[in-house]
Amino acid sequence: MKTITFCVIACLCLFTTQLTAQTFEERAAQISKNIEEITKQQKDSLKIEVEQVNQMLDNDEISEETAKILKKEYAARRARIIENKVTEEEQKLTQLVKDKVDGRISDNNQTFSSELSKIKDSLEYRKNSYKYRRTTTQFVFAIGVNRLVTDGTIDNDNYEWRSDFYEWGVTWNTRIFENNNFLHFKYGLSLQYNNLRPKDDKIFVSEGGKTFLQDSGLDLKLSKLRYVNLVIPAHLEFDFTPKRTNNDRVSFPTHRSFRVGVGGYAGFNVKEKQKLKYRENGRKQKKKEKGDFNVNDYVYGVSAYVGYGEFSLYAKYDLQPVFSDNEIDQNNLSLGIRFDFN
Template identity: 65%
Template sequence: MKTITFYVAALLCLCATRLHAQSFQERAAAIANNIEQITKQEKDSLKSEVEAVNTQLEKNEITKAEADAKKQQFAELRAKNIETRVAAEEEKLSQLVKDKVDGKIKNDRFHIFINGSKDTTKTKEYSYKRTTSQFVFAFGVNRLVTDDKIDNDNFKWRSDFYEWGVSWNTRILKNNNLLHAKYGLSLQYNNLRPDNNMIFATDGGKTGLVAAGRDLDMARLRYVNLVIPAYLEFDLTKKQVNGEKTYFPTHKSVRLGIGGYTGFNVKEKQIIKYREDGHDVKLKQKGDFNVSDFVYGVGAYIGYGEISLYAKYDLQPVFANNEIDSNNLSLGIRFDLN
């Protein structure tokens, strides 16, 4: 099972060297943009391939069964391409964060000026800009809400989520630090872990839990969403006055954010582990589990400094065609590394 390291030690800041090297945030944002482009390219290619198959079917060049088989083959190929290409970008991000933690990407929280005269006193000029950037990382537990009730009977408490991305924080008022607009780009990894030896299966275009017919070590459905979050943030950090200059730092006191997100599904797969004839077996099922193509939801966080309690709720049902809607509720901890 391939996992992503929890990026809790990364800092976002500008790299102000004479060589004008890219900042940590800029490189992370570029990787996130690459993932978005990969998904779009593969989905556009799949759409073209499906349209070509439909044209063949309309001309009676192939049967409906052959058309369905071709569509399934193309869908599996594109899903595999997305997973492989996205995994390469995730590896780049992992190395970028490691370089940041190891000090290979220098921090530049302030500028230093040295007087040209014999007086060599160093003066710090803090550069708190109206718009700052952060690396966002969050993790916690997932719960499905079905028929207005949290389903604790069919899912293990270890159903979890983690989220990483980049965000920008803009002070709304010129001379007041209370209100901020926070927006960015994030990948949300949602894991649903059925209990009692159950697995997810599709039947007639609907997705539900069925008995696996054997003792399972683990079953997990993972679906990944690429989203654009937007929050109104209240930051109680006090302004700083240095002589005639006033600065407005962020993430130094109590913060409260209220907002939401919208985006689309990137990939989905089910992983099943069990023992058979004394051997460990790991089965990966890729394809269409009828997870909704688009997602939108509401979220909120409250905390101090760069750490917050975090909650989000998908208003779009997890599965597109089920008669009874199931919505995902996530509770966890969020890091906004400034």
């Protein structure tokens, strides 16, 4: 009877030990999973918020300046949420391992202690790979001015200085060499919103397959042609952020120092419309013309940026003329600033 009782107790102890190990692994894996889900959820939420701001801007519910401010605020808020929530998960992870090492979670045999050490190393790797994995994701937002280039000369006579652009999208940044942090390949998907604002009450007119400027005969408060391109950008990025060594573990942080990117983009036009605002018989009038202004269906160009951290100066140039079949080619040059939010 005593022998049977002893065997039962031994089996229960073994079962309890295995259950504890299993529970510990599951808890650790869940924390690691939470870190990845937090980042994904916040970036997805930011995309939705930016789309809502763009919709409000298209519906004239807010001004362009207000839209810029809102986008910056949303991006900063999501970044703070990610930082705070990830810090909480890392604290849980540290406490879980510490409790096990200090014996506050039961440890009944030497074999399991050895396994615990392996699990601890694995979790540390998960933390570091979250922060400095070889491929990272950034949310990109850029804003600046547009200029049409005709025969190598910028056309300042027909277009206002306020002709502008903004771009937003997502990029993936892959470290090319396994043990060197200098060279990265950056690629993604972006929407480029380009606005051309004619001077002197002129508007865009399309006739006979050609697009040109014509006097509107109105006292225009706003004349703007917007065309939107969906593009795939690709850059070689030179990141001067040094790699780091901590407890014999090497990590490769990005966007912590000077950065230079050179490359280009290719894509296609998704929509175009002309927007007019004027007074008629003492009343404010708005007019939107959606249609074919002979904007090229496809676009490709070169681009570059140089900056520090998440901020950089940005330039892009469309090698494809803006309008198809015009006798004189006009190419769009954009100059502005760019943010790459990790």
